[in-house]
Amino acid sequence: MLGLGWPELIVIFLLVLILFGASRLPEIGSGLGKGIMNFKKAIYDTDKPVQPPAETGAPKDQEKEKKV
Numbered sequence: 001m002l003g004l005g006w007p008e009l010i011v012i013f014l015l016v017l018i019l020f021g022a023s024r025l026p027e028i029g030s031g032l033g034k035g036i037m038n039f040k041k042a043i044y045d046t047d048k049p050v051q052p053p054a055e056t057g058a059p060k061d062q063e064k065e066k067k068v
Helices: 006-020 025-047 060-067
Strands: none
Touching: 006 025
């Protein structure tokens, strides 16, 4: 795991606990989990074809007349 052993992971955990406090750890964990989930979702969604934007329904000539 990236060359980190148990002693290094425990030191990192203790530093995070000291810096942020025990009450913020669940928030940090859920935010990290959501970020990883969104990252994985974005990677796997690249295989889907990109759809063109939906048209508004008004012809382009009418839009130009409104601006003038």
